[in-house]
Amino acid sequence: AIQMTQSPSSLSASVGDRVTITCRASQGIRNDLGWYQQKPGKAPKLLIYAASSLQSGVPSRFSGSGSGTDFTLTISSLQPEDFATYYCLQDYNYPPTFGPGTKVDIK
């Protein structure tokens, strides 16, 4: 199975900060990658598909980039509602695999 890693595993940031999360695949996955946000006690929510396309209804402060093995999720100006855990997901090969997550909390 393709292994996904994320860095950092956690970060502390302030409202208004620019935040970047990295996801790396153990082999090339083209752009077969999505980003999900999960808040405590809630199901995940899709933010980005095809590595860089913004899901409908998701604020434009979220953006994704990358292709192949290296991907990033950027939040351009962190808002209070963005404090959550973020996961990447690949489905280039079955089974789909999630990254271990990056927890973004309040500084």
Added chain:
Amino acid sequence: QLQLQESGPGLVKPSETLSLTCTVSGGSISSSSYYWGWIRQPPGKGLEWIGSIYYSGSTYYNPSLKSRVTISVDTSKNQFSLKLSSVTAADTAVYYCARLPMTTVPGDDYWGQGTLVTVSS
């Protein structure tokens, strides 16, 4: 608006079989480019893909669980189900059913609220 709801026992004994059902309302289990799947999350940990079923009825399981997992669909009831056999404490998790778009396809994701299943005697 599509809605998914998990149901099943919240407590399962070790070595027994975990059984969960996902009831879908507001739409049918018959769309291409989507996974109808089960995903779990142990307390305080990350997400693990268990398996999925496509609109065609084909099933695909995570190899790490394949020998213990069965996913089936009942289109007449608009439900799909998960069975996980020979459970241990390591199978304690919140189990989600979900309809997820393939990562390169635009589409909405829908999740159940999740159900905590504890494996304990």
